[in-house]
Amino acid sequence: MDEEIAMQYFSYGEKEIARLAAEDPVLGAAMDRLGRPDRVIFPDLFSALIRSVVGQQISTKAADTVWNRMQDALGNDITPDVIALAGADEIQQCGMSKRKAGYICGIADAVAAKKVDISTFRKKSDEEIIKELTVLPGVGVWTAEMMLLLSMERPDVLSWNDLGIRRGIMRLYDMPSLSKSEFEILRNRYSPHGSVASIYLWEIAHTDCW
The missing domain is CATH 1.10.1670.40 (Endonuclease Iii, domain 2)
Incomplete structure (x- = not known):
């Protein structure tokens, strides 16, 4: 398509x-x-969350470049299993810091283990989602808010x-x-x-x- x-x-x-x-x-x-x-918008919640982490503290253009490299390296369907298979070193080579690559792997592990169950998010309030996400290392309020806005289309x-x-x-x-x-x-x-x-x-x- x-x-x-x-x-x-x-x-x-x-x-x-x-x-x-x-x-x-x-x-x-x-x-x-x-x-x-x-x-x-990016309707898939997990890939949208990872995309928000990629975009932390860099320009939109730079974030798009890194995200495109990740998709070239890992495929268009970014899932917890894909992240786990790639590992932090391969993710870092897409153009980010070792720390950020580690955060991404940690988030993938937490979602796969349902320590954070993103499948329940559409039934929860903005505040509940922010509270759950910001427990994860590497996920701050901005990252959670970008997922709310640019994936879930929350109105406010x-x-x-x-x-x-x-x-x-x-x-x-x-x-x-x-x-x-x-x-x-x-x-x-x-x-x-x-x-x-x-x-x-x-x-x-x-x-x-x-």
Whole structure:
């Protein structure tokens, strides 16, 4: 199947856009200017989790490069068994640190042993999933939030820990800095459609001619 056809995108529409615009006219004007950006999602929970770990503290472009190398080396279907068979050394050779490769192997072992049962996640709240995932070495709140947003399509994820989102906020409102309390005001304003706000804030952060 052609890769472009196989891609899936975060589902949102006029209802979410209109609600955000009504709550925040500044964001509303930006959304009108940007149109309706697509955001690729990764429905398989395990591979999405590993992809989030790969993306920790590196640019989106670098993360895509490493992930593509992993798929070239291990195959498109990244499962706990595939990770275990490859081992940390082969994973590290895809372009990451030894520590991160070790985290990935540890996560695969934990999921295979059902120490973390990701098959139950779709029945759980965001907070419950974050709590379970962040017990795993190498999985912080940001990693869990990216899985919630970019795999599970949870509707109200706005991550303080994401540099792109914070940068998008500062560009949108012409702010030289952003405090956690200022961020929380916006998080509450955007709720319950924080994930759609995140998609637009990422777009704002990476639009050259903003």
